[in-house]
Amino acid sequence: MARTYFGTDGIRGRANGILTPELALRVGMAAGFVFHRGEHRHRVVIGKDTRLSGYMIENALVAGFTSVGMDVLLLGPMPTPAVAMLTHSMRADLGVMISASHNPFDDNGIKLFGPDGYKLSDAIESEIEDLINTDMSSRLAQPAQMGRAKRLESVHARYIEFAKRTLPRNQSFEGIRVVVDCANGAGYRVAPEALWELGCEVIAIGDKPDGFNINHEVGSTAPEALMAKVREVRADIGIALDGDADRVLIVDEKGHLVDGDQLMAVVAESFQDEGRLTRAGIVATVMSNLGLERHLAGRGLSLVRTPVGDRYVLERMRADGYNVGGEQSGHIILSDYSTTGDGLVAALQVLAMVQRRQKPVSEVCHCFDPLPQILKNVRYKKGRPLEDDGVIKAIAAAELKLNSHGRLLIRPSGTEPVIRVMGEGDDRALVESVVADVVEAVGSAAAA
Known part of the structure; x- marks a missing residue:
């Protein structure tokens, strides 16, 4: 059945067009009520990217959640995978990311995560949607039971430490020159800092958000700026995130783009050689190139296809026990570490594989010739x-x-x-x- 608000990745639309303060308020009330279960003090964490409309939507959501008795912890600009991780880590009942991902600044969106850090199922989204257009006045909390809101400081350091811990403790990228394109988005602070802490020489671009420039001629959907910068500074690798940093593309030392299909092939090969694949294959969408499928078959691995959308990839991974999956667009899901696509974590894993092989990125990350x-x-x-x-x-x-x-x-x-x-x-x-x-x-x- 067609739904009014939720699409393949939460609610998304033009700010003050489809996505108004009134809708955000009602989403907060409805989602807060659905997750207001049990006698404990209920908690929701809210993160956002760098769009100007994030302030408006954030405040409306806070009003909605607190009105039904949920405490709100505000994270500020943080990547989508960081919100997923912190939802689980902080024992929250619900996590919210305010972002329209790779869309232009005048769009925005609301993504919801359950207490386990995974995106909500269609059934729960439908339950929330059914409530949005109803009269929820009877569900409002009594004055003494209303929620509180608190802005958390330094949560970015917790995510950086989480990302670093996906690598061996003694891992260092000393001597590697990296250009990281943060898309003027949610990863503008954490990505350069994490890479620097791991020893990289970091040149950052797309790291000066102003509320309007997210994804504008930068990031994974506009990699030309990164490709040019890699050539200019003779970097070893370029890393392109999108607006909410849940996807990543790589640029090799020659300035050539490496898409998600090649990255999944690199990870699959490495995990297979190390005996880390939980199933003999990976999960990707119908958009992935036939060249990837043929390459994996040559190594005795299967490619399981799903509809487009990282949530469908993850659902299949969880159902069938795969630990590697993703999309050609750069959503790379490594379920040993994350409950959703994580651009920074995927980039760190690729960097580690490049370093172990002691070969340039152009050799390590070119696994197959894609079909036209x-x-x-x-x-x-x-x-x-x-x-x-x-x-x-x-x-x-x-x-x-x-x-x-x-x-x-x-x-x-x-x-x-x-x-x-x-x-x-x-x-x-x-x-x-x-x-x-x-x-x-x-x-x-x-x-x-």
């Missing part, structure tokens, strides 16, 4: 373009052309009004042709 893959987005304002007869016929014709020489994937985005059209195969010209045909048909339907 074309991804195009078609934006639409209303309607359901994929149900148009012309689009249906174009997709069928494209699949017939590809036959067994590739694959075609068309899906609506779960976070914005966009249809994503992806094709891949051994013949680039054929892939480009079929993708162009489908994009044209979707575009015509969207404009109708």
Whole structure:
């Protein structure tokens, strides 16, 4: 059943458009009531990225949570994985991250974590959503039972220490020159400090957030600035985070981009050699390149595919006992350490693997040659373009052309009004042709 507020990654939309103070207030009240179970004093932790609208949403959520009797601990700007970790570490009933991840500054979002540090299930999100539009006045706490709010200081140091402890105690990156792009987002403080504490020579970019510049021409969705900086300063490696630091891409010493598929291959190989894989394979989404699947098969490993969204990857990992998974976009989930994608932790693991092999990043992180893959987005304002007869016929014709020489994937985005059209195969010209045909048909339907 379609839901009004929750998408594939919490609630997301334009600040003061879809995501208003009133909605945030009601989300706080509804989520607070759902997690107000037992006789103990209830607690929620709230983190955010660096968007200007974070202040507005944070205050509205505080009002909602305290009104139903939950104490609120405010973390300030912190990565999404840090909020997940601290929710569990601080024995909170609920964790909240205010972020729209890689979206521009004028969007924002609300992500919720349970007391175990994992994102909420669809069932619990639906329970919260059912309450949002109801009259919750009868659920308000009595004056003496209202919650308190407190801003915590120096919590960033706790997350840095957590990230460092995913490495051997004597691990040092002395002599490695790193450029880290923090996307002017939630990792702007913790990522450079963690790398410096581990001995790196750190050059930081995208580390001066002003409320408006998050993800603007920096970060994992705009890696050109990092690629240029790596070449300029002759760095050994570049690390690109996104706005809430739950995803990472790498740039090698030549200034070439390394995507999430290659990073998952590196980690899978290393874990397999060390006997650390809990299952003979990894979990990724339908977007991951066929080259990754073939490479893993050559090592006797499987690639289990899920719908797009790191939550679906994690759900499959937990259900089937895998400890490595992720997305081509850079969500790397290492469940031995984290309950969600963690850009900093994944970057540290890759750095350690590079150091152990004593080879440049360009060699360590190029595990396979990807098949030609074309991804195009078609934006639409209303309607359901994929149900148009012309689009249906174009997709069928494209699949017939590809036959067994590739694959075609068309899906609506779960976070914005966009249809994503992806094709891949051994013949680039054929892939480009079929993708162009489908994009044209979707575009015509969207404009109708």
